[in-house]
Amino acid sequence: MTTPLLSVGNVTRRYRLARTSFHAPRPVLTAVSDASFTLDRSRTLGVVGESGSGKSTLARMVMAFERPDEGRVLFEGQDLAQLAPSALRRLRQRFQMVFQDPYGSLDPRRTVANSIAEPLRAIGAGDHAAKVAQALDQVGLRAGDGEKYPHEFSGGQRQRIAIARAIVTRPALLVADEAVSALDVSVQAQILNLLMDLQDELGLAILFISHDLAVVGSLCDDIIVMKDGHIVEAGPASKVLSAPSRAYTKTLLQAAEI
Amino acid sequence: MIEVEELSIRFGAATAIREATFTIQPGDRIGVVGESGCGKSMLALSLIGMTPEAARVTGSIRLEGEELAGAPDRLWRRHRARRVSMIFQEPMAALNPLKRIGETVMEPLLVHEGLTRAAARARVLSLFEEVGLPGGRLRQFPHEISGGQRQRVLIALALACNPALLIADEPTTALDATIALRITELLVRLAEERRMALLFISHDLAAIARATRDVMVVYGGDIIERGPTASVLADPAHPYTRGLIAARPRAAASPRGPGERRPRLPTIVGAVPPLAALPAGCRFSGRCPVELPVCAGQRPEAVARTGGGGAICHRLGAESLTA
Numbered sequence: 001m002t003t004p005l006l007s008v009g010n011v012t013r014r015y016r017l018a019r020t021s022f023h024a025p026r027p028v029l030t031a032v033s034d035a036s037f038t039l040d041r042s043r044t045l046g047v048v049g050e051s052g053s054g055k056s057t058l059a060r061m062v063m064a065f066e067r068p069d070e071g072r073v074l075f076e077g078q079d080l081a082q083l084a085p086s087a088l089r090r091l092r093q094r095f096q097m098v099f100q101d102p103y104g105s106l107d108p109r110r111t112v113a114n115s116i117a118e119p120l121r122a123i124g125a126g127d128h129a130a131k132v133a134q135a136l137d138q139v140g141l142r143a144g145d146g147e148k149y150p151h152e153f154s155g156g157q158r159q160r161i162a163i164a165r166a167i168v169t170r171p172a173l174l175v176a177d178e179a180v181s182a183l184d185v186s187v188q189a190q191i192l193n194l195l196m197d198l199q200d201e202l203g204l205a206i207l208f209i210s211h212d213l214a215v216v217g218s219l220c221d222d223i224i225v226m227k228d229g230h231i232v233e234a235g236p237a238s239k240v241l242s243a244p245s246r247a248y249t250k251t252l253l254q255a256a257e258i
Numbered sequence: 259m260i261e262v263e264e265l266s267i268r269f270g271a272a273t274a275i276r277e278a279t280f281t282i283q284p285g286d287r288i289g290v291v292g293e294s295g296c297g298k299s300m301l302a303l304s305l306i307g308m309t310p311e312a313a314r315v316t317g318s319i320r321l322e323g324e325e326l327a328g329a330p331d332r333l334w335r336r337h338r339a340r341r342v343s344m345i346f347q348e349p350m351a352a353l354n355p356l357k358r359i360g361e362t363v364m365e366p367l368l369v370h371e372g373l374t375r376a377a378a379r380a381r382v383l384s385l386f387e388e389v390g391l392p393g394g395r396l397r398q399f400p401h402e403i404s405g406g407q408r409q410r411v412l413i414a415l416a417l418a419c420n421p422a423l424l425i426a427d428e429p430t431t432a433l434d435a436t437i438a439l440r441i442t443e444l445l446v447r448l449a450e451e452r453r454m455a456l457l458f459i460s461h462d463l464a465a466i467a468r469a470t471r472d473v474m475v476v477y478g479g480d481i482i483e484r485g486p487t488a489s490v491l492a493d494p495a496h497p498y499t500r501g502l503i504a505a506r507p508r509a510a511a512s513p514r515g516p517g518e519r520r521p522r523l524p525t526i527v528g529a530v531p532p533l534a535a536l537p538a539g540c541r542f543s544g545r546c547p548v549e550l551p552v553c554a555g556q557r558p559e560a561v562a563r564t565g566g567g568g569a570i571c572h573r574l575g576a577e578s579l580t581a
Contacts, residue, residue, distance in 0.1 A: 185461065211435055214506070217507060218507035219507075
């Protein structure tokens with residue numbers, strides 16, 4: 001059996017909250033509790049849950065922005081928490097992230113090409129111009145768009161720019177945290193199709209985080225449903241959507257259906 | 259109750275709403291659906307006299323017979339809260355963070371209704387009960403309660419003076435799916451129990467389907483289709499409505515083998531143009547998959563649709579859309 005691209009094993013992440021009284025110990029919030037899953041190349045895993053369910057914390061651990069208190073995140077078999085900072089920096093080109101609000105994640109004073117080249121600079125890669133031009137082309141923007149600034153683009157186009165920045169280092173894994181939630185229906189469909197095209201073209205694995213089961217259903221092979229830090233349901237998308245075992249998943253489904 | 263006739267809202271040369279005509283009766287639950295920048299929020303604001311100062315409002319808005327289109331703020335103030343009330347997408351932004359929520363809801367009762375504090379307090383308690391908030395919450399501040407509860411506070415505030423029409427502008431968009439479901443159910447129940455009209459504005463077709471009985475689809479400032487919600491969603495007549503419904507992802511998936519291509523979502527080509535760049539004829543021309551030569555220059559007439567209501571499209575009447 002080959003090593004999965006991403007293997008998350010029994011991860012738990014706790015936060016210490018502010019003291020509520022001088023004498024009491026600081027309360028502890030368990031944001032993610034004993035979560036495990038794997039993700040292979042060219043596959044999409046949807047993580048569904050509401051705010052506070054722990055899905056974004058899970059994403060940040062996969063991105064090595066945070067370390068799990070327990071358990072391991074293995075990327076291509078390497079434990080991210082055990083890597084030296086320099087090795088982690090080099091490995092970062094292999095996994096990239098796209099956020100919900102493209103306007104908030106793009107520097108308004110930088111040209112689009114400059115923003116897209118950012119991850120290349122971070123890893124000290126050469127030949128920026130050619131790679132940026134290729135990334136722009138892959139997300140359906142024109143080469144000339146690189147000279148413009150973020151405010152000159154619509155919300156959907158800005159999300160394309162954010163995706164171009166994420167794929168410019170040729171990652172194997174893309175983590176998308178509510179990447180289409182802020183978009184209108186017709187634009188959302190365009191961006192979802194773009195993600196599918198990029199997956200076919202580049203063999204990307206996608207960890208797709210969303211509160212919307214309908215969006216997840218259109219894109220994902222497998223789904224995990226999170227509630228209060230726990231994975232409450234997991235399985236192939238077709239099974240979770242057609243025969244949800246948990247009442248909570250059923251409510252989410254009801255919310256997504258006309 | 260409200261009669262809107264040939265209502266237009268312009269910003270200089272740009273038209274945000276073009277000659278909208280519709281009526282709202284007591285107990286109606288009407289949805290307004292469309293994408294960002296299509297004019298749906300501007301339409302809502304015009305019904306409560308809160309369009310931006312730069313906007314030029316023409317046509318007619320009659321509230322129980324009184325003409326209010328382009329009326330000065332002083333006239334509108336007599337009706338706001340009492341006849342027409344509104345709730346917004348972001349409940350935190352609409353609440354005073356320094357005020358206890360009970361005080362916030364009490365304010366219109368003291369100012370508009372001239373109630374004593376004791377009477378106002380009793381009314382707030384019954385409003386809280388009506389919207390499903392525990393009375394114990396009265397003395398809490400907005401940051402101490404959840405997003406769904408904040409939206410309930412705003413609904414209680416909007417209902418305080420028993421309005422005949424409640425306008426809800428994307429009331430569930432910022433909420434989690436299960437909370438959104440509860441808030442939508444609450445709005446429907448309140449409209450029914452109070453025989454209050456509800457104008458429910460959303461880009462979310464699923465929320466529109468649950469909350470409303472009739473719907474108006476807005477694109478480029480035109481009401482391009484209207485009718486009973488169930489029939490418009492089941493059998494849309496206008497190519498834009500069709501595109502919008504088709505582009506919606508479905509919560510259904512089929513297993514995909516290795517190397518197998520996942521089916522793509524149908525899309526509407528291009529993007530909503532800026533108001534100033536809208537085509538003069540049918541607003542959807544340039545993006546429409548079944549466009550005729552006449553569409554860009556000539557505005558289509560309304561054609562009745564099967565199932566009630568109508569749509570404005572040159573294809574309708576001339577030939578079947580599916581042909």
